[in-house]
Amino acid sequence: xxxxxxxxxxxxxxxxxxxxxxxxxxxxxxxxxxxxxxxxxxxxxxxxxxxxxxxxxxxxxxxxxxxxxxxxxxxxxxxxxxxxxxxxxxxxxxxxxxxxxxxxxxxx
Amino acid sequence: xxxxxxxxxxxxxxxxxxxxxxxxxxxxxxxxxxxxxxxxxxxxxxxxxxxxxxxxxxxxxxxxxxxxxxxxxxxxxxxxxxxxxxxxxxxxxxxxxxxxxxxxxxxxxxxxxxxxxxxxxxxxxxxxxxxxxxxxxxxxxxxxxxxxxxxxxxxxxxxxxxxxxxxxxxxxxxxxxxxxxxxxxxxxxxxxxxxxxxxxxxxxxxxxxxxxxxxxxxxxxxxxxxxxxxxxxxxxxxxxxxxxxxxxxxxxxxxxxxxxxxxxxxxxxxxxxxxxxxxxxxxxxxxxxxxxxxxxxxxxxxxxxxxxxxxxxxxxxxxxxxxxxxxxxxxxxxxxxxxxxxxxxxxxxxxxxxxxxxxxxxxxxxxxxxxxxxxxxxxxxxxxxxxxxxxxxxxxxxxxxxxxxxxxxxxxxxxxxxxxxxxxxxxxxxxxxxxxxxxxxxxxxxxxxxxxxxxxxxxxxxxxxxxxxxxxxxxxxxxxxxxxxxxxxxxxxxxxxxxxxxxxxxxxxxxxxxxxxxxxxxxxxxxxxxxxxxxxxxxxxxxxxxxxxxxxxxxxxxxxxxxxxxxxxxxxxxxxxxxxxxxxxxxxxxxxxxxxxxxxxxxxxxxxxxxxxxxxxxxxxxxxxxxxxxxxxxxxxxxxxxxxxxxxxxxxxxxxxxxxxxxxxxxxxxxxxxxxxxxxxxxxxxxxxxxxxxxxxxxxxxxxxxxxxxxxxxxxxxxxxxx
Numbered sequence: 001x002x003x004x005x006x007x008x009x010x011x012x013x014x015x016x017x018x019x020x021x022x023x024x025x026x027x028x029x030x031x032x033x034x035x036x037x038x039x040x041x042x043x044x045x046x047x048x049x050x051x052x053x054x055x056x057x058x059x060x061x062x063x064x065x066x067x068x069x070x071x072x073x074x075x076x077x078x079x080x081x082x083x084x085x086x087x088x089x090x091x092x093x094x095x096x097x098x099x100x101x102x103x104x105x106x107x108x
Numbered sequence: 109x110x111x112x113x114x115x116x117x118x119x120x121x122x123x124x125x126x127x128x129x130x131x132x133x134x135x136x137x138x139x140x141x142x143x144x145x146x147x148x149x150x151x152x153x154x155x156x157x158x159x160x161x162x163x164x165x166x167x168x169x170x171x172x173x174x175x176x177x178x179x180x181x182x183x184x185x186x187x188x189x190x191x192x193x194x195x196x197x198x199x200x201x202x203x204x205x206x207x208x209x210x211x212x213x214x215x216x217x218x219x220x221x222x223x224x225x226x227x228x229x230x231x232x233x234x235x236x237x238x239x240x241x242x243x244x245x246x247x248x249x250x251x252x253x254x255x256x257x258x259x260x261x262x263x264x265x266x267x268x269x270x271x272x273x274x275x276x277x278x279x280x281x282x283x284x285x286x287x288x289x290x291x292x293x294x295x296x297x298x299x300x301x302x303x304x305x306x307x308x309x310x311x312x313x314x315x316x317x318x319x320x321x322x323x324x325x326x327x328x329x330x331x332x333x334x335x336x337x338x339x340x341x342x343x344x345x346x347x348x349x350x351x352x353x354x355x356x357x358x359x360x361x362x363x364x365x366x367x368x369x370x371x372x373x374x375x376x377x378x379x380x381x382x383x384x385x386x387x388x389x390x391x392x393x394x395x396x397x398x399x400x401x402x403x404x405x406x407x408x409x410x411x412x413x414x415x416x417x418x419x420x421x422x423x424x425x426x427x428x429x430x431x432x433x434x435x436x437x438x439x440x441x442x443x444x445x446x447x448x449x450x451x452x453x454x455x456x457x458x459x460x461x462x463x464x465x466x467x468x469x470x471x472x473x474x475x476x477x478x479x480x481x482x483x484x485x486x487x488x489x490x491x492x493x494x495x496x497x498x499x500x501x502x503x504x505x506x507x508x509x510x511x512x513x514x515x516x517x518x519x520x521x522x523x524x525x526x527x528x529x530x531x532x533x534x535x536x537x538x539x540x541x542x543x544x545x546x547x548x549x550x551x552x553x554x555x556x557x558x559x560x561x562x563x564x565x566x567x568x569x570x571x572x573x574x575x576x577x578x579x580x581x582x583x584x585x586x587x588x589x590x591x592x593x594x595x596x597x598x599x600x601x602x603x604x605x606x607x608x609x610x611x612x613x614x615x616x617x618x619x620x621x622x623x624x625x626x627x628x629x630x631x632x633x634x635x636x637x638x639x640x641x642x643x644x645x646x647x648x649x650x651x652x653x654x655x656x657x658x659x660x661x662x663x664x665x666x667x668x669x670x671x672x673x674x675x676x677x678x679x680x681x682x683x684x685x686x687x688x689x690x691x692x693x694x695x696x697x698x699x700x701x702x703x704x705x706x707x708x709x710x711x712x713x714x715x716x717x718x719x720x721x722x723x724x725x726x727x728x729x730x731x732x733x734x735x736x737x738x739x740x741x742x743x744x745x746x747x748x749x750x751x752x753x754x755x756x757x758x759x760x761x762x763x764x765x766x767x768x769x770x771x772x773x774x775x776x777x778x779x780x781x782x783x784x785x786x787x788x789x790x791x792x793x794x795x796x797x798x799x800x801x802x803x804x805x806x807x808x809x810x811x812x813x814x815x816x817x818x819x820x821x822x823x824x825x826x827x828x829x830x831x
Contacts, residue, residue, distance in 0.1 A: 023718060025746060027715050055742065056743075057717075057750060057796075057799075058798075062795060087739035090743065090803065091743055094798065094803065095795055
């Protein structure tokens with residue numbers, strides 16, 4: 001059973017900060033997306049902090065792509081925070097997600 | 109007292125007898141006297157010897173008949189009449205009195221003898237006919253003949269050498285008088301007593317009399333010996349009319365024939381006196397005997413026939429009554445059969461209802477039990493539920509195995525006291541409650557506290573025993589608590605123990621309860637066995653005996669496959685085919701993956717993906733794979749399984765199989781399914797394989813109509829401790 005991913009949403013200096021902890025896979029990617037998109041204020045930058053994300057599979061990657069695309073319609077920018085030593089770093093790299101979405105090492 | 113009363117009654121009747129009776133008595137005396145005298149005068153016209161010896165002496169028959177009909181008290185009439193008759197024809201009054209006394213005594217004796225032998229004056233029995241012949245005529249008339257002839261000799265009316273012939277004539281004459289006349293007189297009252305004749309009967313009777321007279325006259329006067337031609341006529345009369353026809357006919361014949369003999373006519377001419385007497389008396393005797401013997405026989409036969417007819421009628425009536433009764437009885441029987449049939453139908457209906465209730469309860473119970481226990485890669489699990497055979501009701505035993513967060517496995521087994529739908533329903537509620545509390549917080553104390561609160565708020569009477577355990581495969585630790593349930597058994601590797609700690613009273617018994625949760629490490633190779641009391645309890649046996657037996661039998665099969673173990677435990681602890689109480693059984697045996705190849709078979713469902721990662725992660729760690737590599741391998745395995753989940757079984761459910769082993773540092777993972785892949789149209793579908801290829805050294809995808817296999821290999825950086 002997949003551990004339920006936890007989604008915390010906050011605002012920090014004009015930036016929408018969404019912290020996702022736990023594991024994201026096929027079973028809960030849609031729920032995570034809905035949780036993130038449920039009440040996004042109209043701020044220019046949405047920062048997705050994946051520091052606490054322990055697992056991310058291709059369903060999660062696809063979800064991130066779609067989220068970025070949807071935000072871009074709204075002239076909002078999606079940024080990711082993924083530490084260099086994070087377990088999901090390999091997936092980000094292999095899917096070349098970092099070429100579409102800005103990936104930061106840490107939330108500044 | 110009754111004798112005295114009877115005596116007084118007799119006395120009273122005697123003194124109060126009305127004068128009218130006396131008049132009637134005197135009248136009867138007169139009638140009898142006159143008739144006797146008249147008969148005597150007729151008799152005297154028939155005398156063969158002198159004037160006082162006749163071959164047919166009607167007065168003796170008249171006297172006998174009078175005594176039989178009206179009683180011996182009429183003797184004075186006979187005595188006086190006889191004296192009157194004899195006086196002119198004997199030598200003086202003394203001789204007449206002597207003869208008269210003989211004439212009186214003989215009929216008295218006859219009547220006395222006949223009454224003594226139960227004579228019926230109806231002459232309707234053979235014995236009455238015989239009694240009349242022998243007692244009434246032949247024996248009794250010895251008296252009158254002896255006295256009469258004796259008087260003749262004494263008075264010198266005849267010489268003594270003629271005594272014998274005179275005596276015999278006298279005797280036969282008196283006897284014939286009785287035989288010829290008495291039946292005739294006795295038959296007269298019968299015309300009043302018996303059913304009256306019809307006109308044709310009267311006509312026939314008249315005809316008989318005329319024919320009898322004609323035949324007697326003719327035969328007697330004929331010179332030819334045709335006397336006995338009379339007999340058929342008498343037989344006819346007796347046959348057709350019995351005594352009432354035969355007695356008059358025989359009297360007529362006797363009188364005519366005797367008359368003829370006295371006149372020395374016809375058949376009696378030219379014969380000596382003795383020959384005449386012999387012929388006449390024989391004839392008279394034959395006619396008289398034929399008359400009332402035959403009449404008696406026919407009457408007897410008629411009575412028998414009538415009795416038979418009456419019996420037949422009675423029988424017929426009885427048959428009719430019985431038939432009617434039988435018809436009624438048959439009606440009742442039909443009603444009863446119908447009633448029984450209805451009752452039977454009613455019974456079958458209630459049986460059907462009971463069976464349906466039972467089936468509903470059993471179906472309900474089975475539906476309330478887990479349809480299948482979760483497959484967990486960390487543990488081997490097996491469960492059994494055996495319903496009682498004796499009890500038609502369904503019991504409240506239940507078990508459950510839950511996959512909880514953080515890889516924990518929750519196990520519960522319980523028993524709701526009671527049977528039937530109510531117990532099954534309570535069981536269902538409790539099972540769900542345990543599940544809900546365990547998901548919230550898997551701690552045994554927390555779960556038990558929750559269930560206890562629930563039970564104390566539920567409107568149920570039943571007592572509930574319950575054991576709840578939570579197993580952490582990562583630490584191989586059991587935590588448990590037990591509310592009055594038989595203790596779980598932990599055994600294997602030559603050791604075994606019942607987990608007897610953490611016991612609290614059954615739920616629903618006390619309002620406030622304290623629960624504890626001891627823990628127990630499950631040693632490698634150990635198996636946990638949960639059960640309900642039906643497994644270890646036997647009648648007339650301590651439960652300790654059952655517990656010992658379970659420990660022994662389970663330990664004997666500790667090395668067996670877990671399903672075989674369950675089957676063995678059931679078969680060795682159940683007595684014969686009789687299962688007195690429901691039995692639930694759950695066995696759990698932690699796998700020791702580290703030293704083995706990993707093999708997982710799980711339903712191809714999204715929710716299982718995390719489970720796959722958890723098992724593979726633990727296996728990789730136990731195999732000494734570095735954490736960096738671990739994540740990448742997990743992603744590869746996860747992607748392969750996610751592809752199966754998404755694409756292999758578009759329409760139906762199916763399994764995914766993951767097998768992994770490490771040989772000389774080379775990790776070899778195979779993910780298989782048995783479904784038909786659809787093309788990965790969704791975005792992201794292609795990412796999975798891309799990731800696998802990026803994370804593993806080599807990837808082979810083999811897609812066939814009956815399933816697909818993805819084989820991935822990767823050379824591990826750090827050599828595994830396994831071979």
